[in-house]
């Protein structure tokens with residue numbers, strides 16, 4: 001549905017040229033959710049803006065739904081852009097228009113009959129969970145509600161593709177989850193292909209099928225989310241994954257933590273489950289085989305691309321010998337084990 005071929009984008013300032021994108025190629029199959037993740041300044045915004053030619057690439061080809069956008073006349077491009085929706089970090093709603101009027105905007109420009117606008121906007125507001133809000137102005141809405149309006153507005157023109165430019169970056173974690181769930185629902189229900197950019201691996205983990213990692217204007221790694229999570233190749237991909245799976249040691253454990261074994265203290269283990277880890281009930285197996293009891297201090301287990309990932313902090317009760325055997329057992333199940341210290 002989206003194909004970028006060897007996209008290079010240079011910005012020319014007085015005395016110098018900045019290469020924001022360098023020979024970027026990617027393919028987003030129809031109906032998939034593709035994430036591009038990168039740090040600040042990596043080129044994410046430039047990349048997503050090249051897909052609808054808000055930014056014209058210096059060289060390369062942009063093909064959306066079989067059309068090479070670079071070859072189109074301004075009129076043809078305007079028509080093609082109707083089928084490429086976009087939502088933004090700061091929502092970009094019209095503050096002087098109500099929720100209804102914001103969503104109706106593109107339909108009005110199209111001279112859609114009033115009764116049809118009424119029906120369509122009502123349907124769209126129901127789809128994004130904003131029934132009853134049609135007469136409100138953006139100023140009275142929460143961030144999550146504003147993004148829902150923006151999503152309804154872009155769906156009004158029946159896009160085949162939705163571009164999401166850091167769409168959840170301004171939202172709190174719970175609202176982020178609900179907007180991501182809405183995007184996934186739209187993707188499945190309406191078969192809309194989604195390309196999103198983000199600096200958070202959580203977003204990729206939650207809804208993407210495929211991911212590309214961008215650094216200094218280049219795609220340094222790309223593949224299925226399950227593949228990248230289980231076999232990350234570059235240090236940057238590993239760092240993004242670690243950030244999505246990070247776990248803090250609770251402060252009272254932190255205070256009691258010592259580096260070396262000591263009488264009366266028990267090992268504190270961090271278990272990291274990756275895509276390669278065996279999906280067995282390992283804690284109870286360890287308890288049975290090695291007479292080890294485990295106290296789960298905190299855990300963060302999740303699925304990405306259909307594979308279980310996560311991290312768990314456990315306090316281990318047992319003899320030193322049995323504890324070492326348990327560690328070897330975890331490793332044999334492809335679970336990464338780190339002895340954080342002793343508590």
Ligand SMILES: Nc1ncnc2c1ncn2[C@@H]1O[C@H](COP(=O)(O)OP(=O)(O)OP(=O)(O)O)[C@@H](O)[C@H]1O
Pocket residue numbers: 011012018019020038039040041042043044045046047199
């Ligand atoms: N209009 C412009 N003129 C000059 N340089 C630009 C322009 N737009 C972007 N750049 C430069 O291109 C590079 C990539 O910027 P871009 O905004 O695409 O990165 P980003 O990954 O989206 O970063 P952020 O997450 O901070 O928005 C940066 O070095 C930026 O300074």
